[in-house]
Amino acid sequence: MQSYNLSHLKQLEAEAIFIMREVAAQFEKPVLLFSGGKDSIVMVRLAQKAFWPAKFPFPLMHIDTGHNFEETLAFRDKLVEQTGARLIIRSVQDSIDKGRAVEEKGLNPSRNSLQTITLLDAIEEFKFDAAFGGARRDEEKARAKERFFSHRDEFGQWDPKNQRPELWNLFNGKKHAGEHFRVFPLSNWTEMDVWQYITMEGLEIPSIYFTHKRTIVNRGGMLLAKSNYITLLNGESYEERQIRYRTVGDMTITGAVESDAATLEEIIQEVASARVTERGSRADDKRSEAAMEDRKKQGYF
DSSP states (O other): OOOOOHHHHHHHHHHHHHHHHHHHHHOSSEEEEOOSSHHHHHHHHHHHHHHTTSOOSSOEEEEEOSOOOHHHHHHHHHHHHHHTOOEEEEEHHHHHHTTSSOOOOSSSOOOTTTHHHHHHHHHHHHTOSEEEOOOOTTTOTTGGGOOSEEEEOTTSOOOTTSOOOOOTTOOOOOOOTTOEEEEOTTTTOOHHHHHHHHHHHTOOOOGGGSOEEEEEEEETTEEEEOOTTOOOOTTOOEEEEEEEOSSOOOTTTBOBEEOOOOSHHHHHHHHHHOOSOGGGGBGGGGSSTTHHHHHHHHTOO
């Protein structure tokens, strides 16, 4: 069994729990955004610890694009049943049907950016005033700019040049009517911390995080899974490879990595030697140099 710096993980855990309790104290209607990925799974465990022996006092919400991995959806439903949490699902397809969102054109459209519209509509529908997210500062440069408490205006937008200071664990949750906050308790965690915490806590995770054979297409070095949402381009063909996923998103944009890691310990060893960040396999982050920041300004996760 690999040795971990438990004091370091416990410090991160204590910080995240403190932030969750602060949100419960300062806000009336918080919600935890849940994707079924490893970060949101850790968030659920932290919420359980923060409010034990009571159930955590907010629902989970999944913004369903319709392009999910089946394994992730199955795990989501299983976790909800095990925890007894309330799950809210809002669909991008419904936003399209209502004319609120417009499907991208072209051979391989992505619904990733359309999640923003569905999310903001859901926040307005339920009058949520705080939404927990699992973003970490090591994922992407735009996320490194954001505070624990990220203020969003009445349009759900984020202004990176106008953020509130956070000194000595003092978090300012004051807002005007119609505004809300995104809250990121895992801000100071790294991908390695997440995997070590999952191992320490013995958390169950979706099977796609472990090595398995899958039919993929190599699109410019990105290994995309075969699905009904992907159309082969000229010169492309499907092949079978031994892969796993470091991050979970839409099937249309989430690339796999070739891997034989079949256990949590092997995943940790692999992450320790990786030279590409986990979001290096996400096509949505490659659309422009400021792709993530642009989407966050519009109200993205």
